[in-house]
Structures are given as C-alpha cells and as structure tokens.
Amino acid sequence: MPNVPIEFLRGVLGVLCVFFAHMAGRSAAAVSQGRQRRSRLYSWILRTVLCAVFVVFRHEIDATAILVWALAAAAFALGLWLASRQKPEEDLTHEIFPH
Numbered sequence: 001m002p003n004v005p006i007e008f009l010r011g012v013l014g015v016l017c018v019f020f021a022h023m024a025g026r027s028a029a030a031v032s033q034g035r036q037r038r039s040r041l042y043s044w045i046l047r048t049v050l051c052a053v054f055v056v057f058r059h060e061i062d063a064t065a066i067l068v069w070a071l072a073a074a075a076f077a078l079g080l081w082l083a084s085r086q087k088p089e090e091d092l093t094h095e096i097f098p099h
Helices: 006-032 038-055 063-084
Strands: none
Touching: 006 038, 006 063, 038 063
16 A cells, blocks of 8 residues: 555545535535435534544644634535525426416
8 A cells, every 4th residue: 555645634534524514514404494314414414523533633733623624614604504595496387388
C-alpha cells in the first residue's frame, strides 16, 4: 500500500464532513416536513460526527479542525434552509394535454 500523507486524509475527511453535514441539514428539513424517517437523519448525523472527530485524530485542535467544523455547521444550516424552502412542482397537465 502506498504511503499516503496523514494531512491528505485529514483533508478528505474534512470534505466528507462538510458534505455529510449538508445532507444532514437536508434530511432534518425532510424529517420536519414528514417526508423522511428519523433513522436517515440519525445516520447522516452519525457520519458527520465521526468525520468531525477523526479530523482531530492524532492531532491537536488546530485551524484546520476549526475550519472544517465551521464549514460543516454552515453546510448544515444551508442544507436545512434550502430543503425547507423548495418550490412545489408545477402542475403542467393542462398545458401538455389541453382540453
């Protein structure tokens, strides 16, 4: 197995943490609207927390960790906001099939 620098792995985990936080926010909005089960929300939150914890594995809390956590919090809020304000789909039945 090639020797991969640990800083690269921290970066990958940081990106995954931000992505998982965004998906957790979208899932939280879906759960609050009754479109999704709570178990899916809990799985996104678990993934986010695990990635956030492993960003500081074998490291102290530094600027990289704080940046990842701040971006994850912002991504969660953005995902929640975007998913809770989705427009309903237009009913184009009358335009496609006129009377």
